[in-house]
Amino acid sequence: MEQAEARKTLVTRAPYGRRPEGQTAELREMGKVRMQARSLSVHYGTAVGVRDVTLPIYNQQITALIGPSGCGKTTFLRALNRMHDQTRGARVTGQALLDGEDIYAPKIDPVIIRRRVGMVFQKPTPFPTMSIYDNVVAGLKLVGIRNTALLDEVVERALHQAALWDEVKDRLRNPGGSLSGGQQQRLSIARALAVEPEVLLMDEPTSSLDPQSTMRIEELMAELKTQVTIVIVTHNMQQASRISDHTAFFYVGDLVEFNPTRKMFTNPDEDRTEDYITGRFG
Amino acid sequence: MNLKRRHWRDRLMLGVLSAATLLVLIPLFIVIAYVVVQGIGALNGDFFTKELGSPARAQMGQETGLVHTILGTMVVDLLALLLAVPLGIGAGIMLSEYPDHRLNPLLRLLNDTLNGMPAILKGLLAFALIVKPMGTFSGFAGAVALAFVMLPIIARTTESALMIIPWSIREAGLALGLPRWRVVLSTIIPTARVGLITGILIAFARAAGEAAPLLFTSFGNNYLPSHWSGWLLGPVDTLPQRLYSLAISPYKQWHEMGWAAGIILLSMVIVAFVIGRLAWSGGRVAKR
Numbered sequence: 001m002e003q004a005e006a007r008k009t010l011v012t013r014a015p016y017g018r019r020p021e022g023q024t025a026e027l028r029e030m031g032k033v034r035m036q037a038r039s040l041s042v043h044y045g046t047a048v049g050v051r052d053v054t055l056p057i058y059n060q061q062i063t064a065l066i067g068p069s070g071c072g073k074t075t076f077l078r079a080l081n082r083m084h085d086q087t088r089g090a091r092v093t094g095q096a097l098l099d100g101e102d103i104y105a106p107k108i109d110p111v112i113i114r115r116r117v118g119m120v121f122q123k124p125t126p127f128p129t130m131s132i133y134d135n136v137v138a139g140l141k142l143v144g145i146r147n148t149a150l151l152d153e154v155v156e157r158a159l160h161q162a163a164l165w166d167e168v169k170d171r172l173r174n175p176g177g178s179l180s181g182g183q184q185q186r187l188s189i190a191r192a193l194a195v196e197p198e199v200l201l202m203d204e205p206t207s208s209l210d211p212q213s214t215m216r217i218e219e220l221m222a223e224l225k226t227q228v229t230i231v232i233v234t235h236n237m238q239q240a241s242r243i244s245d246h247t248a249f250f251y252v253g254d255l256v257e258f259n260p261t262r263k264m265f266t267n268p269d270e271d272r273t274e275d276y277i278t279g280r281f282g
Numbered sequence: 283m284n285l286k287r288r289h290w291r292d293r294l295m296l297g298v299l300s301a302a303t304l305l306v307l308i309p310l311f312i313v314i315a316y317v318v319v320q321g322i323g324a325l326n327g328d329f330f331t332k333e334l335g336s337p338a339r340a341q342m343g344q345e346t347g348l349v350h351t352i353l354g355t356m357v358v359d360l361l362a363l364l365l366a367v368p369l370g371i372g373a374g375i376m377l378s379e380y381p382d383h384r385l386n387p388l389l390r391l392l393n394d395t396l397n398g399m400p401a402i403l404k405g406l407l408a409f410a411l412i413v414k415p416m417g418t419f420s421g422f423a424g425a426v427a428l429a430f431v432m433l434p435i436i437a438r439t440t441e442s443a444l445m446i447i448p449w450s451i452r453e454a455g456l457a458l459g460l461p462r463w464r465v466v467l468s469t470i471i472p473t474a475r476v477g478l479i480t481g482i483l484i485a486f487a488r489a490a491g492e493a494a495p496l497l498f499t500s501f502g503n504n505y506l507p508s509h510w511s512g513w514l515l516g517p518v519d520t521l522p523q524r525l526y527s528l529a530i531s532p533y534k535q536w537h538e539m540g541w542a543a544g545i546i547l548l549s550m551v552i553v554a555f556v557i558g559r560l561a562w563s564g565g566r567v568a569k570r
């Protein structure tokens with residue numbers, strides 16, 4: 001444990017924003033690195049989304065991405081499951097490794113990557129005309145799973161996990177668009193969980209939720225940690241410090257600091273991090 | 283007092299708008315009423331069960347009707363829909379969902395050309411493509427001509443119905459690990475269902491009223507075909523084309539039958555729109 005901690009600090013103490021290529025090798029030796037961004041940059045036309053980010057995502061842990069609005073958190077997150085493929089004008093350079101394999105390698109099918117690396121978006125995105133039930137199992141049904149007993153089970157489990165079951169159990173056949181904003185967000189979470197991704201990317205999943213549901217979702221993440229690797233974007237510093245194991249601080253497209261959360265929130269390496277966390281800017 | 287004035291202005295605006303609506307509706311009702319009054323006398327049992335035959339039949343008071351026309355219209359229109367709906371929706375999907383595909387500029391050009399082409403030229407096109415090689419006028423050729431009328435309408439309405447669906451819905455599907463085509467088929471199309479149906483109905487209403495493209499494709503026929511294959515492979519009667527030839531005929535009895543054909547044509551289009559409206563409100567309820 002202590003050793004692992006020491007190794008992490010060794011890795012993470014280096015200035016993460018712009019690491020020369022050669023130094024990234026040591027990150028892979030971590031053993032528990034599930035995903036790994038290597039000199040990852042995203043450009044929108046000529047504008048920079050994120051610049052040269054090198055960052056490990058540890059297996060079965062929660063990594064929080066924090067930083068002021070517009071600093072590139074969403075941009076970075078989307079690069080981890082190739083969502084930028086679908087954005088006109090967006091260009092990704094560098095590498096993003098999943099289990100040591102670059103997901104941007106030419107032979108890789110982005111559809112498979114997205115099945116393994118799920119995503120919950122900043123805004124709720126239920127399929128509006130599909131029923132609540134069909135929304136949850138959309139990912140399963142559309143790949144050909146038809147066993148209704150199994151689907152029923154998945155729906156109940158996923159909705160329970162997303163803290164939505166009690167509110168919708170009597171109207172599973174109603175359209176997903178008929179739910180409130182916060183309910184829609186939890187439906188989106190349930191839908192992402194139903195396909196059982198290995199890595200789950202969550203972009204401010206609780207920003208539209210009340211404290212009660214937020215707590216339930218945080219509990220869920222703590223539970224899920226044993227099976228899923230989670231990356232969460234949050235503007236809520238308490239949330240980041242409560243639930244995450246590692247925290248990455250982004251600032252105008254740069255990764256400023258990456259450290260174990262405890263260190264980040266008690267004794268950050270960078271002044272800018274401290275200023276942001278303590279609310280002096282951003 | 284300010285509030286009162288606003289209230290008053292609101293009422294005035296509503297009044298003006300209602301009057302404008304009425305003004306648009308009045309001519310429509312006059313047309314419908316006139317057609318009905320003129321044609322209702324010819325709508326008897328024979329009209330729906332007997333074929334037309336020679337003009338002598340009508341003049342001598344023998345049994346005559348337009349059953350072959352009504353059936354022919356259904357065959358030709360449905361076949362046209364069968365041809366145009368998959369192609370039109372497919373083209374609309376291509377245009378909206380794969381805007382960067384390298385065949386798309388060509389597709390758009392074709393669609394715009396077809397859209398701007400006068401209906402009679404579409405008939406000529408079908409004549410060249412089907413009637414010439416087959417060596418005979420046919421219901422099939424008529425259906426192809428009408429499909430040319432429907433195709434660009436369906437493609438365009440499909441494209442715009444898909445375009446208004448937020449991009450985030452597609453991303454949500456992709457993030458579940460669905461291939462792009464799956465996302466389109468299983469999430470985008472159902473969401474746009476109402477728009478697609480509306481487009482199909484508009485296309486149907488447009489094509490159902492066209493006589494020009496049918497004149498030298500399905501051509502017309504005073505009799506029921508002697509064999510079922512005659513509906514597709516031989517000349518077939520259709521309402522707009524029959525209406526036209528009845529109207530220009532010198533027989534007073536046929537003029538009345540022409541008005542009656544107009545009633546049937548009108549009801550067909552109205553029924554199509556009522557169905558469309560129902561589908562539309564169904565979609566709205568589902569969204570709520």
Ligand SMILES: Nc1ncnc2c1ncn2[C@@H]1O[C@H](COP(=O)(O)OP(=O)(O)OP(=O)(O)O)[C@@H](O)[C@H]1O
Nearest residue numbers: 044047048049068069070071072073074075076087
């Ligand atoms: N599709 C796009 N096209 C062009 N520029 C974009 C696009 N998406 C994001 N950007 C730009 O990239 C930068 C980073 O945006 P991003 O959405 O990643 O920020 P964020 O950290 O998620 O912010 P927030 O906390 O407000 O969600 C911003 O300057 C933004 O304007």
Ligand SMILES: [Mg+2]
Nearest residue numbers: 073074122203
């Ligand atoms: Mg964001």
